[in-house]
Amino acid sequence: MLREFIFKANKTITSSNINLKDLPGSCGRLDLVCRCVSSAFFLSHDIRRDVVFYAVFYGEPNPPVAIKFVGGELKKVSPDERNIAIFIKKALKKFEETPENKRTEWIESTPGICVSKKEFREIILEKKNEGKRILYLHKAGEDFENVKIGENEDVVFILGDHIGIGEEDEDFLEDIGAEKVSLSPLELHADHCIVIVHNILDKRFK
Numbered sequence: 454m455l456r457e458f459i460f461k462a463n464k465t466i467t468s469s470n471i472n473l474k475d476l477p478g479s480c481g482r483l484d485l486v487c488r489c490v491s492s493a494f495f496l497s498h499d500i501r502r503d504v505v506f507y508a509v510f511y512g513e514p515n516p517p518v519a520i521k522f523v524g525g526e527l528k529k530v531s532p533d534e535r536n537i538a539i540f541i542k543k544a545l546k547k548f549e550e551t552p553e554n555k556r557t558e559w560i561e562s563t564p565g566i567c568v569s570k571k572e573f574r575e576i577i578l579e580k581k582n583e584g585k586r587i588l589y590l591h592k593a594g595e596d597f598e599n600v601k602i603g604e605n606e607d608v609v610f611i612l613g614d615h616i617g618i619g620e621e622d623e624d625f626l627e628d629i630g631a632e633k634v635s636l637s638p639l640e641l642h643a644d645h646c647i648v649i650v651h652n653i654l655d656k657r658f659k
């Protein structure tokens with residue numbers, strides 16, 4: 454079973470001009486993206502190879518930019534935020550160096566990390582069209598503990614940053630039949646949601 458996450462980063466910078474000493478401020482909450490990547494993949498002395506994580510950046514100067522991380526292919530990435538930010542900086546640099554007419558495909562930057570000019574909704578729709586189940590993580594959804602998932606079923610989780618995903622994308626998810634699922638009666642950080650999702654699925658299937 455493949456676990457995929459698609460994260461909307463409303464304000465994250467879309468140039469490689471990343472100040473590694475200011476991930477939350479001038480980089481538009483890049484710290485949060487890095488923590489989500491860390492939570493998506495890293496176990497103690499191991500990596501989750503059955504996970505794919507997408508982050509779509511909508512900050513200035515060139516939105517959108519999507520970055521894809523493939524657990525089974527990642528090399529030399531470590532769990533700390535600064536290390537992950539360095540790989541994201543490399544991906545954005547690769548994007549800038551790619552001719553504009555080639556940017557709509559996935560371009561590999563470093564092993565297991567690709568970059569593309571894809572919209573948040575476009576990636577979700579691709580997954581839907583592949584027949585995958587789309588689960589939107591939201592405080593007001595159905596309790597995830599009660600949601601049945603087959604052991605071999607591929608699931609795609611959608612989540613937002615500190616701002617959320619916005620009304621238009623929520624309407625889009627409703628239109629394509631995404632299921633709204635809740636992890637807690639409290640509003641959580643996105644990276645903590647990823648940890649909880651893994652924990653619930655690990656207890657069921659590992």
Ligand SMILES: C[S@@+](CC[C@H](N)C(=O)[O-])C[C@H]1O[C@@H](n2cnc3c(N)ncnc32)[C@H](O)[C@@H]1O
Pocket residue numbers: 589590591592593611612613614615616617618634635636637638639640641642643646
């Ligand atoms: C900090 S929250 C976003 C808060 C934002 N103000 C909003 O209204 O959406 C970040 C993301 O985590 C997910 N999330 C937060 N709390 C959750 C919960 N209790 N259950 C499921 N997902 C949750 C949602 O996808 C949300 O977009």
